[in-house]
Amino acid sequence: MTRKGALIGCGFFAENQLHAWRDIEGVDIVAICDRDPERLKICSEKFGISRTYTDAEEMLADGGFEFVDIATTPPSHRPLVERAAAAGLHVICQKPIAETMQDARAMVEAVNAAGKVMMVHENFRWQSAVQAALAVVRSGEIGEPFFCRFSFRSGYDVFSGQPYLAEGERFIIEDLGIHILDIARAFVGDVDLMSASTRRINPNIKGEDVATMMLQHSGGATSIVDCSYATKRQVDAFPQTAIEIDGTKGSLRLDVGYRLTVETQSAVATDVAPPVLPWAEKPWHNIQESVQTIQQHFVDCLNAGTLPETSGANNLKTFALVEAAYQSAATGRSIKLSDI
Ligand code: NAD
């Protein structure tokens, strides 16, 4: 059986999603939409998709697919997800799920009420190096984690490809930190308390480009999640997340350069560099591979009748961490997640 889908938003990142869909068996993207005819034409020609629309409403009304992949920027996420739910479609929505917690909850509720599956395209936990580290922790080899650090520090110019990132009041926590917070949840679960501080180093952007967050997890572990786009190094780490985990029986380090070291009785280091997919390019290959993996996961879940790991409901907990971090940074107080 071939599952038919449609994609809305043919911008910077959507090309990765379209490449991945093309390579996943049993899926066909039969229609695409962008309100910008130029972007629509580029993706239509590049991916050989002839059914094109500049109006999402029109595409959804015409139908002929069972899921929609929403790859637009956040202001359009809520109306598009609600419209897709009303059309009885399964939905994938790019991160951040929404602009506010209220919108995010309404979106999850709308898809739930329609009896359909919603996945947030939260792909960083699907990076193969992160998955390799997760497998070690889940195996119990290093015991129970009690301290973790998830660190993303780079000086990469993200603004040339995504100029809107320089314009928002919120930047690094909402756009990038959200991925790293989600990785923290994947490793050590949900969070009770958040403390955060932020800085803006780059004078040419509006939002914060440095954030340091401390998370008290419900299971007892403490995590530091630190993010920076103001870190100047000779060899830039973009877009790698470095991970340190101390457990009751040993420790794990995922270092920049995709080297995973597990220390118990002795230290064992492994190269966990991701493959460079035929359509991918360095240094984005790490992210690009995870796009293919998460989309494959979505199809597998539809086929199995199970919920994706980063379902809408699951992702509300990651998005709540973003909200809590901004509230903490603004007030100088620790924020209970139960208050979000
Ligand atoms: P972009 O601005 O390059 O592309 C968005 C496209 O959506 C544009 O072409 C725009 O014309 C179109 N669009 C917007 N509203 C629309 C609507 N209502 N109907 C039809 N078309 C509409 O943005 P981008 O950088 O590709 O980011 C898109 C999303 O992907 C964002 O949410 C961003 O955070 C996310 N993103 C995720 C990753 C990741 O690794 N998961 C990486 C980059 C971007």
Ligand code: 89V
């Ligand atoms: O993944 C993202 O959301 C991107 C980037 C890696 C550049 O922060 O915006």
